[in-house]
Amino acid sequence: MARLEKRDEIARAALELIAENGFHGAPMAMIAEKARVGAGTIYRYFENKDVLINELYRDLEERLCSVLMKGYSPEKPLRARFIHLGAAVLRYCIFNPLDFRFLEQFHNSPYGVVHRRDKLFGKTDQKDVYRELFEEGLAQQAIKDLPMVVLYALAFGPLITVARDHILGFVVLDDSLIEHTVMACWDGLKRQA
Amino acid sequence: MARLEKRDEIARAALELIAENGFHGAPMAMIAEKARVGAGTIYRYFENKDVLINELYRDLEERLCSVLMKGYSPEKPLRARFIHLGAAVLRYCIFNPLDFRFLEQFHNSPYGVVHRRDKLFGKTDQKDVYRELFEEGLAQQAIKDLPMVVLYALAFGPLITVARDHILGFVVLDDSLIEHTVMACWDGLKRQA
DNA sequence: ATTACCAGAATGAACGTTCATTCTATGTAT
DNA sequence: ATACATAGAATGAACGTTCATTCTGGTAAT
16 A cells, blocks of 8 residues: 555655746656656656646645635625635645645646636536635625626735745735735625725 | 847747747747747847847836836826726737737746846836835825735736736626726725725 | 858757566465 | 565666757858
């Protein structure tokens, strides 16, 4: 059963290198060295580099999703739910900077574009907690009547930007600042009185 | 005098390829082919690929800045000025998708991080119209009392996200939607009543 | 004749991937 | 208990390709 352990070593090494140096700064040889295995060994666990990267992403998405849903209660008011989710996302990114940097690399690459297209236009119809939240908000006229994509942008755009800036050391996000940032995002989304 | 023309051909070809395929999808040989010059010729105009990329960026930043300032009047109210700038940024990105894609590639690379660090912490102290706007807004308590970096994130995060989504075809931004998106960003920034 | 310039072949470094070989752990025979 | 046999995991040198950069030979202008 050391098999899973070794797979994990390789995955961790790859994630770390890609997060720090980008896809092209993480050659297979370097991943192998960091994972303390032979270069060829990687191919016993992952068909090729593309597959490795996509599996890293899937694992990560799953982890992030489970964190988001922890303590999420669909009965609470819209705003409270939004702030719960936003703060959770931000906290996850800040405390798992390698994960965040990897996600960014992924999203800013052809892999990410394909993935996002699939997500937006059917294909994978896994229920998306954010989408549900927005649809509910639209229905009860609590948030602005804008296309779903724009709502996503208003919610996530600032969060991703500040998360990056925190990790790069351009700002220090403490609990209070996280809260206030997410509340500001909500102000952007909600219908103004 | 064809010298400048040829430099321009090379620059345009490089920008186009990098915008479409990323830094690693734009080998020098391909740039040369697209510019209809020999591979070695590029090195008569740019010392190496790094220099080429950085000069592309400087040129682009200058162009964008001049577009932003066109029709900008510092006498108008804060909100009107913010919306003018935001809409101008968004329109530029949409109508110059290659420029936008290049900027994204740049910002999501080590080049961009260095550049941003210099910009935030002294080094280059060129006056920044957005910074001035935010400082004025803070002074007259019109916008939220948050760190400058967070204000940037609230203003630009959504704009960059929707610009990318428009270019990828995930949404169609017309004049009205541009306006409403920028107004929503302002709602995020401004102090709520 | 001399100079300036250029195209494209040449170069060497670095990459992802393959594969012949070595190692290891477990089963079998004595 | 010990010696041997074997399946399959692990290895890293080697391959083919691709890249940025340099070199070379030739063309056009003066």
